[in-house]
Amino acid sequence: MTAPARPAGTVDVKHMKWWGWGVEGVGFRHEDKPAFAPFVEKAIGLDLRQAASTARPDFADLKVPDSRAPEKFVDALGEIVGDGNVVVDDMARVVHTYGKSLRDLVRVRAGEIARTPDVVVYPADEAEVRAVVDTAVDLDAVIIPFGGGSNIAGSLEPHADEDRVVVSLDLGRLRRVLDIDTDSGTARIQAGALGPDLEAQLNEAGWTLGHFPDSFTHSTLGGWVATRSSGMQSDKYGDIADIVRGLRVVRPGGVLVIRPVPSASTGPSVREMVVGSEGRLGVITEVTAQVHRLPEKRDIYAYFFKNLDHGLAAMREIAESDAAPSVTRISDANETGFSLATGKEAKGIAKAAQAGLMAFLKKRGWNLDEMCLSFIGFEGGAAHAKRQKAIVDRIVRRHHGLGVGKGPGALYDQKKFDTPYIRDFLLDRGAAGDVSETAAPWSKLRQVHAEAYRAAHDAFGRIGRRGWIMSHLSHSYHSGACLYFTFAFVFGDDPLGEYDTVKRAVQQAFIDAGGTLSHHHGVGLEHARWLEQDISPQGVTVLSGLLAAADPGGNFNPRKIVV
Structure with a gap:
């Protein structure tokens, strides 16, 4: 006997809209x-004057599978977390x-929902998480931890053939900064805290985590840890793997505790095993993270480079230098054109200055179709x-770059979390816009860029669509950097088949050219097919053995990372 419908919950936990990114009423506009519009038409052949936006999907049209949760099980969960915090209604499950x-x-x-969670549970603290885990x-x-729901690697969905x-397990109620150790510069933070919430609490005390992924507004600390996230300011603060010092992870019958010591020589790092584990080793409930005094x-300053080769050489020299910027980002020529096309119309003095700059660069012999825009933060x-x-300005000049001040950088800072709305805008008009990212050594970075472009254009040819690809370097390291690619095309008759053709081509190009399958989006289901090529067959054997030994019943988010 399945559970009857229950109320949608009594607690205020923020969720994104079921059919797209972000919150209702917020979206991308192009009229200003x-x-x-001319850029999009040239890039992928989509005329925004003719392409009408599709109507918002109607939830009433969805055929949502019935919950399979037995009533006694739902009642038992309700006794743990309170009846209003156990939800089986269709909207919550979707x-x-x-x-x-x-x-x-x-x-x-499209209403393609083969399998949903059968019940959504909102525990209030670690004790309730432990009781829920043991009962389940x-x-x-099957237990699938849920943070903000922003994952793009297929790390959340239950398998269609899952009979259990x-x-x-939604961690949205665990969202407090519990304690700040001011001597050590660490903070204990509950794993369900969304980026804006935890930063507001830290800022109030004069601290910052310094971690700002694209999904910052709608993702959680636990999600960042579970997917090995990276932020826009990782050049200074490090990736999440560098930021995490301690962890608490609920497992059957107990809690895995990693104490927040600065370093340790105690065998293979269990902390590192948990980071990037995507819920397969248990439920992360608390993170002790490095924090920094508010600067x-x-x-953020903007620079132009004559072409990508000059720009990448400058980024590499900055990484080798005594400079320690918080952001080193450079867009290739295609993305630079896109960025300029998304700006509002300049007027008055700003318009004259912009025209004067372009004239000056032409006079210097620059091909404006090859120039690259860079943002560097201090x-x-x-x-x-x-x-x-x-230090950076001297390096930029050596590589024939030109600084253009803080104005464009301030605009980038204001709009840095808005890009996913553009993807939804295109999807509303029958077009795909998606991302793939990788990391590679400096010596192979240009080859990775070229091979990804070649693979994407070959794939566009195979599906018979006009396509677009662009890229930026988003994180620099001593030995290499991350390249973040965006590709787009107008759907034909087989949207997901066409998407797979392009996505797989780009991902394979990463591996073939010496990059990794993912720098910061995780593995999930989306990237699992390339894991053996990335970490070797023996690497997969070791990882499979770890997951099988730690979760012999396959209760924790099964078949993610390693199928």
Whole structure:
């Protein structure tokens, strides 16, 4: 006997809209960006004047599978967390079915929902998480931890052929900064805290985590850890693997505890095993993270380079230098054109200055179709930031770059979390816009870029669509950097088949050219097919053995990462 419908919950936990990114009423508009429509038409052949937006999907049209959760099981969960915090209604289960990849959104908008979680549970603290986990494991149920739902690697969805009861364990009520160790510069933070919430709590005390992924507004600390996330300021603060010092992870019958020591020589790192584990080793409930005093000064400056070769050489030299910027980002020529096309119309003095700059660059012999836009950030005390910028400015000049001040950087800072809305805007008009990212050594970075472009254009030819690809370097390291690619095309008769053709071509190009299958989006289901090529067959054997030994019943988010 399945559970009857229950109320949608009594607690305020924020969720994104079921059919797209972000919250209701917020979206991308192009009418105030005069260069955007011509750019899109040239890039992928989509005429925004003729392409009408599709109507918002009607939830009433969805055929949502019935919950399979036995009534006694739901009642038992209600005794643990309170009846209002156990939900089996259709909307809640659909919201917790997918992440926000293009594949996810195409399917949910088309009503393709083969399997949903059977019940959504909102525990209030670690003790309740432990009780929920033990109760679910006793039933041999599947437990899928849920943070903000922003994942784009297929790490959240239950398998269509899963016969067991599926529990979506939503950590949204665990969202407090519990303690700040001011001497050590660490903070204990509950895993369900969304980026804006945890930063607001830290900022109030004069601290920052410094971790700002694209999904910052709608993703959680636990999700960042579970998928090995990277942020826009990782050049200074590190990736999440560098930021995490301690962890608490609920497992059947107990809690795995990693104490927040600065370093340890105690065998293979269990902390590292948990980071990137995507819920397969248990439920992360608490993270002790490195935090930093709020910087006295924070500025993002914009630079132009003559072409990508000059720009990449400058980024590599900056990584080798004594400079320690917080952001080193450079867009290739295609993405630079896209960025300029998304700007609002300049007027008055700004318009004249922009025209004057372009004329000046032409006079210097620049091909404006090849120039690349870069953003470099500096944080810290005023004197420190000034020294860092002086070092970077000298490097930029050696590579024939030109600084254009803080104005464009300030605009980038304001709009840095808005890009996913553009993907939804295109999807509304029958077009795909998606991303793939990788990391590679400096010596192979240009080859990875070229091979990804070649593979994408070959794939566009195979599906018979006009396509577009662009890229930026988003994170620099001593030995290499991350390249982040975006590709787009107008759907034909087989949207997901066409998407797969392009996505697989780009991902394979990464591996073949010496890059990794993913730098910061995780593995999930989306990237699992390339894992053996990335970490070797023996690497997969070791990883499979770890997961099988740690979760012999396959209760924790099964078949993610390693199928």
